[in-house]
Amino acid sequence: MKEPLKKLLNNNQLIWCGERCTPTRRGLPTGHAALDAILPEAGWLPGALIEVISPQWGIGEIELFLPAMAAATQADKQLVWIAPPYIPYPPALVSGGISLSHLLVLHPPRHQDIPWAMETVLRQRRCAMVLAWPGRLISKTVRRLQLAAEAGGGVGVLFRSEHRDSSFAATRLLLKPGTSGLQVTILKSRATRGRQTVALALH
Amino acid sequence: MSRSAAAAPLQHSLFSPQSPVLPRPSATGRSVLWMSLFFPRLSLQVLEADVDARPWAVIDEAHGKPIVHAASQPARKMGVESGMALTAAYALCPELEAEPRDRSAEQACLTDLADGAMQYSSVVSLEPQALLLEVAASLKLFGGLQALYERVEGDLRQQPYDVEIAVAPSPQAALLLARCAMQTCITERAALRAELGRLPLAVLPVSEKQATLLGRMGLRELRDVWRLPRAGLIKRLGLEFIDYLDRLLCDKPELRLSHKSAANFSASWCFPQETENLTFILYGIEQLLPRLVNFMRLRELALNRLQVVFYHQDKQASRLELGTRQLCRDETHLSTLIRERFNQEKLSAPVLELVLLAEEFHPAVIGNQSLFAPGEEQGSDWQQVLDQLQTRLGEEAVCHLQLRDEHRPEYAWAYTPVQPIEQKSHGLLKRRPIWLMSQPQRLGSGLKEIQLTSETERIEGGWWDGFDIRRDYYRARDRHGRRLWLFRNLQDGEWYLQGLFG
Numbered sequence: 163m164k165e166p167l168k169k170l171l172n173n174n175q176l177i178w179c180g181e182r183c184t185p186t187r188r189g190l191p192t193g194h195a196a197l198d199a200i201l202p203e204a205g206w207l208p209g210a211l212i213e214v215i216s217p218q219w220g221i222g223e224i225e226l227f228l229p230a231m232a233a234a235t236q237a238d239k240q241l242v243w244i245a246p247p248y249i250p251y252p253p254a255l256v257s258g259g260i261s262l263s264h265l266l267v268l269h270p271p272r273h274q275d276i277p278w279a280m281e282t283v284l285r286q287r288r289c290a291m292v293l294a295w296p297g298r299l300i301s302k303t304v305r306r307l308q309l310a311a312e313a314g315g316g317v318g319v320l321f322r323s324e325h326r327d328s329s330f331a332a333t334r335l336l337l338k339p340g341t342s343g344l345q346v347t348i349l350k351s352r353a354t355r356g357r358q359t360v361a362l363a364l365h
Numbered sequence: 366m367s368r369s370a371a372a373a374p375l376q377h378s379l380f381s382p383q384s385p386v387l388p389r390p391s392a393t394g395r396s397v398l399w400m401s402l403f404f405p406r407l408s409l410q411v412l413e414a415d416v417d418a419r420p421w422a423v424i425d426e427a428h429g430k431p432i433v434h435a436a437s438q439p440a441r442k443m444g445v446e447s448g449m450a451l452t453a454a455y456a457l458c459p460e461l462e463a464e465p466r467d468r469s470a471e472q473a474c475l476t477d478l479a480d481g482a483m484q485y486s487s488v489v490s491l492e493p494q495a496l497l498l499e500v501a502a503s504l505k506l507f508g509g510l511q512a513l514y515e516r517v518e519g520d521l522r523q524q525p526y527d528v529e530i531a532v533a534p535s536p537q538a539a540l541l542l543a544r545c546a547m548q549t550c551i552t553e554r555a556a557l558r559a560e561l562g563r564l565p566l567a568v569l570p571v572s573e574k575q576a577t578l579l580g581r582m583g584l585r586e587l588r589d590v591w592r593l594p595r596a597g598l599i600k601r602l603g604l605e606f607i608d609y610l611d612r613l614l615c616d617k618p619e620l621r622l623s624h625k626s627a628a629n630f631s632a633s634w635c636f637p638q639e640t641e642n643l644t645f646i647l648y649g650i651e652q653l654l655p656r657l658v659n660f661m662r663l664r665e666l667a668l669n670r671l672q673v674v675f676y677h678q679d680k681q682a683s684r685l686e687l688g689t690r691q692l693c694r695d696e697t698h699l700s701t702l703i704r705e706r707f708n709q710e711k712l713s714a715p716v717l718e719l720v721l722l723a724e725e726f727h728p729a730v731i732g733n734q735s736l737f738a739p740g741e742e743q744g745s746d747w748q749q750v751l752d753q754l755q756t757r758l759g760e761e762a763v764c765h766l767q768l769r770d771e772h773r774p775e776y777a778w779a780y781t782p783v784q785p786i787e788q789k790s791h792g793l794l795k796r797r798p799i800w801l802m803s804q805p806q807r808l809g810s811g812l813k814e815i816q817l818t819s820e821t822e823r824i825e826g827g828w829w830d831g832f833d834i835r836r837d838y839y840r841a842r843d844r845h846g847r848r849l850w851l852f853r854n855l856q857d858g859e860w861y862l863q864g865l866f867g
Binding site for chain 1: 774
């Protein structure tokens with residue numbers, strides 16, 4: 163590829179390139195070296211949605227994001243958890259490095275308010291990460307959330323239990339419990355390197 | 366002896382020696398200065414927006430007979446004057462329409478204007494058809510009398526009421542000058558006598574008897590009065606008259622009660638007919654919101670509770686309550702919250718009238734705007750988002766987490782509506798799960814498929830508050846790969862699941 167063309171492609175976010183020669187934007191470090199190595203932006207892509215498909219909760223799905231969340235609160239950014247399935251237990255969060263004054267927990271009384279709440283907080287520049295357990299979502303809503311994340315520049319994480327073939331989320335991860343930790347498979351990312359699986363050791 | 370030479374010593378001997386000695390204005394003229402705002406056509410203008418469209422008059426009652434209080438320009442052209450009997454007015458102008466005077470509307474209008482005038486002065490006093498503002502203390506803030514005068518005049522021009530403005534060192538003089546439509550600014554006490562001297566005696570607020578007496582004495586202008594001996598004037602016209610002249614010339618101090626603005630805000634909006642249309646209702650609210658914000662701005666207040674009361678035709682009034690997490694007086698923010706609320710709640714019936722009601726105010730904390738760090742503004746944006754979330758989701762739905770000093774797992778945390786202060790890990794925290802069950806779940810037969818992966822951690826105690834526990838905690842793994850936090854209750858020997866390592 164010619165040098166000017168390469169430059170043009172790399173600098174224009176609107177053009178989808180299968181595999182960029184060099185990641186143009188640095189992602190937020192995930193805190194897991196093995197995962198950083200296989201993610202195209204070497205971390206969580208800011209301003210995008212991550213869809214996490216996990217057969218059940220309690221296999222280490224939060225611990226996957228814990229280092230990035232801790233780093234965000236240290237940088238005086240906000241975290242929002244929307245409709246978590248259980249009580250987020252503060253002693254564990256604090257020992258994981260999260261500052262509780264930067265964490266907001268929302269319990270929308272109606273199921274249909276979850277996407278609205280997520281979109282509202284994602285649009286805020288102040289908000290670094292939004293974790294949501296939305297249950298069923300239609301794909302148009304996911305698209306809206308992806309656009310909201312792009313506008314606000316934060317990372318939105320959708321935790322879902324069912325597996326669908328396509329989604330508007332920029333990154334899709336499949337989680338499985340491993341023998342000593344968590345097995346993360348990248349189903350989709352902004353670079354086609356095929357499905358890659360990495361086993362993370364959680365303590 | 367020339368006339369002026371004769372007048373000067375007389376003036377002195379008549380008024381100054383007997384009157385109480387006041388501090389003389391200093392070289393800069395700083396003592397008190399009153400600005401008077403007189404609304405000559407207030408009684409007409411509160412009743413109708415376009416006063417001069419037809420010949421009409423506002424009628425007041427005097428000695429049991431209707432008299433003209435004020436007349437529109439077309440009626441005045443026909444010869445109708447204030448103070449004229451209604452029958453005489455009809456004789457001059459047969460097509461005259463008479464409206465009764467609405468004193469309460471006038472008073473309400475004057476109170477509104479007084480609230481507005483609080484921005485120029487801390488002392489605003491209400492007079493019939495007029496306001497008096499003590500402006501000497503405000504001159505520095507507004508950059509001099511000229512600037513203040515122009516600002517007041519500019520602001521009042523936007524009101525639909527005609528106004529005459531005059532400034533004088535004594536409140537009575539300012540009032541008198543404004544009533545005579547003399548747009549004068551007198552700042553020196555010494556100049557009062559000369560300026561007021563030119564006014565005709567008819568403008569003085571005296572009784573009919575006194576006016577006739579003054580006429581019979583051959584006096585026409587105020588300066589004629591200055592020349593008369595004080596003792597004689599007291600004898601003929603009474604002490605009250607002399608007292609008035611003393612106050613007029615600033616020889617006697619005058620205490621004035623300052624207008625106290627209302628502590629609550631309440632404003633209503635009537636719809637021409639019953640409506641359920643949200644566009645109309647929101648329009649009504651948006652007309653009232655600027656008044657509320659102005660109310661708070663003038664008083665340096667902010668609110669966190671607001672009510673909208675809806676009156677219906679034959680149902681009971683319904684109300685909508687709105688709360689903000691932080692004190693607020695931002696119009697667009699309040700408007701957004703009200704809209705958000707309307708998206709949620711349905712009106713119970715068509716609305717005839719709505720009232721915006723705020724009863725609880727707090728002193729506003731207005732921080733300085735930062736010059737270099739835009740982070741502060743982001744903070745207030747975030748608070749507005751929290752308000753928006755709270756308005757739509759309800760107050761309990763928006764919460765923070767708090768760590769509590771407690772060794773029993775279920776008491777070591779709490780939800781809190783306010784942002785907690787920074788809490789550091791105590792360092793001695795054992796490994797705890799990220800997810801906690803709201804209630805420990807008893808494990809029955811499922812226990813067989815669970816594999817314990819840690820040593821025992823015993824947690825016990827709590828006899829002091831009646832929630833005594835004795836438990837052995839373990840980390841474990843089930844056959845789905847979930848990482849569990851279990852305990853065996855030593856009190857009943859059962860196994861329970863209390864958390865998940867998410």
